[in-house]
Amino acid sequence: MHGDDPQPSGGTDPRQQVMRYIAAFEAELAGCDPALRHDAVIDAETHLRSAIDGGVPVERAIEDFGTPQEVARAYLEQDSEAYGWRSSGRGAPDHVASEGATSATRGDASAALPAGSAAPQLSPKRSLASRIPIIGIWLDPRAWGALVYFGGVGFALSVAYFVWSVTIGSLVIGLAPLVIGIPLLVLLLGSARALCLVEGKVVETLLGVRMPRRVQPVEGADSVGFWQRILCWLRDVRSWLSLAYLLGNFFVSIGTFALTITLCAVSVALVAAGIASLLGMSPILIGDGSEQVTVHLLWWRLEPDASGALHMPRAAAIPMIALGLALATATLWLMRGLGWIYGHVVQAIQVARPHAAGAPPRAAHSQATAPAAG
Amino acid sequence: MYSSVHLALPRPEKLQRDLSVGTAWLVVLATIAGAAEPIHGYEIARRLADEAPAGLSFKQGTLYPMLRALEADGLVRSTLVPSCEGPARKCFTLTADGHRVLDAWTATWRSTRTWIDRVLGGIDAR
Numbered sequence: 001m002h003g004d005d006p007q008p009s010g011g012t013d014p015r016q017q018v019m020r021y022i023a024a025f026e027a028e029l030a031g032c033d034p035a036l037r038h039d040a041v042i043d044a045e046t047h048l049r050s051a052i053d054g055g056v057p058v059e060r061a062i063e064d065f066g067t068p069q070e071v072a073r074a075y076l077e078q079d080s081e082a083y084g085w086r087s088s089g090r091g092a093p094d095h096v097a098s099e100g101a102t103s104a105t106r107g108d109a110s111a112a113l114p115a116g117s118a119a120p121q122l123s124p125k126r127s128l129a130s131r132i133p134i135i136g137i138w139l140d141p142r143a144w145g146a147l148v149y150f151g152g153v154g155f156a157l158s159v160a161y162f163v164w165s166v167t168i169g170s171l172v173i174g175l176a177p178l179v180i181g182i183p184l185l186v187l188l189l190g191s192a193r194a195l196c197l198v199e200g201k202v203v204e205t206l207l208g209v210r211m212p213r214r215v216q217p218v219e220g221a222d223s224v225g226f227w228q229r230i231l232c233w234l235r236d237v238r239s240w241l242s243l244a245y246l247l248g249n250f251f252v253s254i255g256t257f258a259l260t261i262t263l264c265a266v267s268v269a270l271v272a273a274g275i276a277s278l279l280g281m282s283p284i285l286i287g288d289g290s291e292q293v294t295v296h297l298l299w300w301r302l303e304p305d306a307s308g309a310l311h312m313p314r315a316a317a318i319p320m321i322a323l324g325l326a327l328a329t330a331t332l333w334l335m336r337g338l339g340w341i342y343g344h345v346v347q348a349i350q351v352a353r354p355h356a357a358g359a360p361p362r363a364a365h366s367q368a369t370a371p372a373a374g
Numbered sequence: 375m376y377s378s379v380h381l382a383l384p385r386p387e388k389l390q391r392d393l394s395v396g397t398a399w400l401v402v403l404a405t406i407a408g409a410a411e412p413i414h415g416y417e418i419a420r421r422l423a424d425e426a427p428a429g430l431s432f433k434q435g436t437l438y439p440m441l442r443a444l445e446a447d448g449l450v451r452s453t454l455v456p457s458c459e460g461p462a463r464k465c466f467t468l469t470a471d472g473h474r475v476l477d478a479w480t481a482t483w484r485s486t487r488t489w490i491d492r493v494l495g496g497i498d499a500r
Contacts (some may be wrong), residue, residue: 001421043415046463050416064423068435076437213442 014058020049020064028072032079038212038351040075046094103272135329140187143332145206146339151264153206154342155257160251161195165243184229189239190210200350208342241349256338270324277317382488394432402440403468406450413467414443414455428496443465449475 025044029037044065053063064073130136137143168188175181200211233239295302296312302310405418419434426432439491444450449472455465468476 039442040438044435047416047419047434048440050414050463054416054420064433064434070433071435071438074433074436075439078443213445351494 014052017058017062018052021048021065022069025068025072028068028201029075032076032346033210034351036079036212037076040072042212043070075133096277100181137329137332140332140336142208142339143336146265146335146342147260147332149202149206150253150256150260150335150338151341152257153202155253157199157202158246158249158253161246163197165192165246180182182230186233189233189236189243189281192242192246193239196245196346196349199245200346201344203346207339207343209340211260211347238349238352241352245346246347256342260331260335261360263327267324267328268329269332270320272324273312274317274319274321274324277314277320397483399440399444400476400479402437403444403449403472403479406466407468407476409467412453412455412464412467414463416463418466444472448472455480 022041026037026041047065048058048061051064052058056064130140132139143298165188168184168191171173172181172185172188175184182361203209204211244280293304293310300313300316302309386395401422402450405421406413409417413472415438419437422432422437423434434481441450441452445466448469450466451469452464454467
């Protein structure tokens with residue numbers, strides 16, 4: 001089957017073989033959700049290392065684990081149906097048991113535990129928000145979640161992250177000549193990683209972008225001495241990415257907060273002014289009446305009366321309400337788009353890998369699959 | 375003609391495979407429930423492999439998407455447990471929902487097994 005290939009495992013470092021397998025596995029998962037790929041890779045790495053540490057030869061460990069194609073397919077099948085149980089009656093025994101029975105008709109010739117075998121057969125359901133063009137955004141929970149995030153929660157958190165990072169960072173710089181500066185730097189980087197994970201959970205909840213479930217350990221930090229461990233933390237790109245996120249996020253969130261509040265305020269003001277006009281709650285008073293102020297509202301020119309009060313024409317009420325609603329709709333679309341971008345930036349930081357995984361994917365692919373297929 | 379009839383007959387492996395497919399979730403839940411302490415993915419795979427009947431092999435990597443789905447549905451809960459041998463491991467325990475589902479599946483399995491035994495009993499009686 002692989003007659004032209006050299007024996008992939010003979011005489012090579014088990015760790016390198018695992019990394020080649022991981023590279024091939026990642027290649028199989030290319031194009032799927034980065035958070036899923038991240039979790040799947042950590043699952044595979046952890047499993048294979050546990051097997052090797054337990055005395056299983058690396059070739060056998062890889063063969064038992066399954067080919068990259070088999071395992072990747074299991075993840076993809078499962079992922080496409082993963083939330084079925086929850087959305088159709090969480091954990092209801094009858095429901096789940098019947099799924100187990102019906103699933104016996106499906107399967108995979110090469111795997112006795114095919115993932116997705118008991119997952120329900122749900123037809124993809126389009127939400128009401130996606131069925132209604134443009135104004136369906138009002139029913140989209142992700143848009144409202146983004147509004148809450150950019151209009152308050154995200155800003156408050158970013159201020160807290162920034163204050164923490166700047167405070168500890170200042171101490172690190174100030175104490176750098178002393179030994180205590182090093183542990184403080186590790187504290188800063190460690191806390192940045194932890195805060196980024198917290199941020200990930202908030203983002204996942206409010207912005208609807210999936211975050212990884214698995215936390216990849218710092219490479220080598222569990223098996224070496226104190227100073228080497230610190231070096232591992234310092235060399236881990238995710239530590240610095242997290243810190244950069246906490247610092248940079250502050251300035252970005254100021255902008256998004258200002259934008260969100262401004263758009264919301266203008267939208268609400270337009271709608272409220274229109275309603276007030278319809279309810280006869282004019283006039284609008286500008287200044288103390290000592291100055292004659294003329295206001296241009298849309299295509300109406302409002303002249304003050306003798307007391308300096310402006311009376312908004314009733315005819316302007318409906319256009320103002322319509323304009324306010326249109327602006328609010330546009331704001332919700334903007335929030336959703338910003339939320340998507342923002343969520344994927346946070347996701348990219350969380351799924352970043354600190355090292356390249358072994359050989360080039362194509363070469364690694366043929367090598368890693370050989371023992372599993374054999 | 376002979377060839378087409380021959381291909382249509384189910385092979386013995388097919389029964390084994392279909393049984394495994396139908397019971398995979400049950401045995402995974404049962405393995406987690408049977409562990410005295412929170413159990414990690416590799417240990418679940420090892421126990422399943424040790425207890426699997428002769429001739430049955432499963433790809434251990436396919437266990438992890440199942441664990442992920444079980445956790446997403448709230449049937450199992452995971453915790454990170456520090457390990458002396460390397461990075462912290464993700465260990466699983468059953469939730470109350472998981473126990474409830476396991477009980478329901480076990481009852482289904484037992485009633486199915488009783489039914490099959492009764493049907494097969496007719497062969498033994500001949």
